[in-house]
Amino acid sequence: MSHLLPLSRVARLVGQSRHTLQEMIRAGTLATFDGMVELDELLRAFPEVKWDDDAEFRRVSEIKDKAFAKRVRELALPDKDVLTARLNELGNEYAAAKALLLHYGNVMTWLDEKIDEIEEDASAETHHALHSVRAFLLRNIHEMPAAAEQAQRIIAQERILKIMSAHVTIQPSGHEFFVESNDTLLQAALRNGVSLNYGCSNGNCGDCKARLVSGSVKKVHAHDYVLKQAEKDAGVILLCAYAPVNDVVVEANVAGARDIPVQQLVAKVKSVEIFNPQMAALHILAPRSQRLRFLGGQSVQLGIDGVQGRYAIASCPCEDRHIEVQIPRNDGDAFAARLFDGLKNNDSVSVEGPYGEFVLDEDSPRPVIFLAFGAGFAPIKSLIQHAMSLEIAESMDLHWLADAAGHYQDNLCRAWTDALDNFNYAPHPHTADTAAQVQALVNDYPDLPRFDVYASGTASQLAQARAVFVNAGLHEARWFAGELAG
Ligand code: FES
Structure with missing residues (x-):
């Protein structure tokens, strides 16, 4: 029976980036089937990986976390209902595997008895052949081949990953990401830079409606927005209120620069980073109840004490409430002068935006x-x-x-x-x-x-x-x- 793994999960198991794996696929050194990798193929392509040692994987993750600097990574367990559902699913898989094993055991006993029966009246030649068959069966049952032991280790690690995180594919865009800790589908999408449609982010507006195509989800936050029965029957969910139990495929719109409305909010100064006398960065924090929706490369209008300026955002949309704006000291820029004179932590800054269409073409895989x-x-x-x-x-x-x-x-x-x-x-x-x-x-x-x-x-x-x-x-x-x- 084949055991298929999504490419993103393979990347995690072998401690490589998806790009490296895609390069291998292009070069013909890693075979896939519908974007999935077969377990035997994984063992063949990565013979040098130590499956019981994830140190390398952790090292790469740590370096990446440092590189992203301010990315929020909560090392928390999934929501308890989600965890229970995942453990239940794992229990069911274990029970099915155990039942199958018992069945195979019974078949083996039957086979053994049958061989005994046939051997009673068999010719010397048949006797010898049956003896060889029995010896082969016993040898293979008692000695697990090295490849099977490795497969066991990979499956064990994959199961742990499946308990801690679920893999999500967005249709039709093809974006993929993992939902970790106690994130909702929406939080995980934003953390991974996937700009799904949403409004209030707390279950009131219905703007984050999406359709579950496959897999199962659990409601982890109550929501006031009421889904119609017909919507529920069609698999419609609220991304801000649900978390995946297992690997899911979700049909949802990914917003482009023109789809994101101009928003107004009041943020707080988190810190001011003076790089040198010409350049500084302002780090602000959006309120929990009103994050700023934007895409990488867009700008915002900032205001404080009656002075204003429009600046490019320097942070990633994946950084939750944190927004960084870099501001050069320019003659005539009153906002910049105010910044270099010193802003205090927790000062209020008005934010309006996002503006501009200097954003990534997410459909382009080009260098x-x-x-x-x-x-x-x-x-x-x-x-x-x-x-x-x-x-x-x-x-x-x-x-x-x-x-x-x-x-x-x-x-x-x-x-x-x-x-x-x-x-x-x-x-x-x-x-x-x-x-x-x-x-x-x-x-x-x-x-x-x-x-x-x-x-x-x-x-x-x-x-x-x-x-x-x-x-x-x-x-x-x-x-x-x-x-x-x-
Ligand atoms: S974003 Fe408003 S209900 Fe989900």
């Missing part, structure tokens, strides 16, 4: 070049973290062309390089000749038509860079630009 001019690093950082959480790009190359503020988050970029096997970082020094600098880096991409390019900087920097890239063969439609204000 990506990120081009950040100076403070254009902020939206690029947001896009990179969003792309990491979605694991969509084949590879990511970041080119940061510094201005006077320098590479103020150089360490972070180097941490990404250490943590991810498909990420490369190239810092470029401050220069007045943008076109020459861009031309020099483009020369390293003879296969430019394969790439998507996301660039952020001033209008003139973007115009010069675009001309160089398109001249060198980039498809015009694969150039995505986010112009900095000011």
Whole structure:
């Protein structure tokens, strides 16, 4: 009987990224069946993995957590009802396997007796053949082959993963993620950068309605919104109130930049990070009851004490209530001046947004070049973290062309390089000749038509860079630009 595992779970079991596995599939070194990997194939493709030692997997996870820096990871058990349901399911699987084993035992006893019966009147030749059959059966029953022992270890680890987390596939977009700890489907989707539709996030509005296509879910939060009987019969659930019991497929809309309404909320200052006299980051926290919906690369309008400014968001939508905005000190920017003068923790900041359509093309699996001019690093950082959480790009190359503020988050970029096997970082020094600098880096991409390019900087920097890239063969439609204000 074949034992199939989803690719994302295989990635966790072997401590590799999904990208690495996809590369192996493309190269023909890992076979899949409908996107699933057969247990025997897993053992064949990863003979060197120590299945009873998950140290490597934990090491990679820790590095990734550091690279994401502010990603919230609660090491909590699933909701108790979900846990009970998962353990029940596991108990049923165990009972079915045990019953099957008893049945096979009975068949073996019957076979043994039958052999005895036949042997009584058998010729010497038949006697010898039956003896060989019996010896073969006994040997194979008592000696478990090495591959079966390994399979047992993988299944044991997979079962633990299944108790702690459930795998979710969103249709028709094909997004995949795991629901861990006591997250709802909505919380897990947002944590993984999947921008599903929602409104109140607490069971009142019905905006997070989706249809369960397969698998089972449990209600983990009460909701005031009433689902009609016809909706329930059709498998409609509220993503903000349900958690998966097992691996599920859900039909739900993934929002694009134009689908997300402009929201207004009041956030609190969490901290101010002064990188250098030219550049600072403002970290704010949205209220629990009203998170900001946005996509990586978008901007917000901030206001405090009557001064306002519009800035690119530098954090990932996967970071729950935390929003980071990077703000350069510019003459005439009263909000920036207020920030550099010092904001206190817990000061109130009005937030309006999101604005802009400089967002990832989530349908594109192409390799990506990120081009950040100076403070254009902020939206690029947001896009990179969003792309990491979605694991969509084949590879990511970041080119940061510094201005006077320098590479103020150089360490972070180097941490990404250490943590991810498909990420490369190239810092470029401050220069007045943008076109020459861009031309020099483009020369390293003879296969430019394969790439998507996301660039952020001033209008003139973007115009010069675009001309160089398109001249060198980039498809015009694969150039995505986010112009900095000011
Ligand atoms: S988001 Fe409002 S009911 Fe789920």
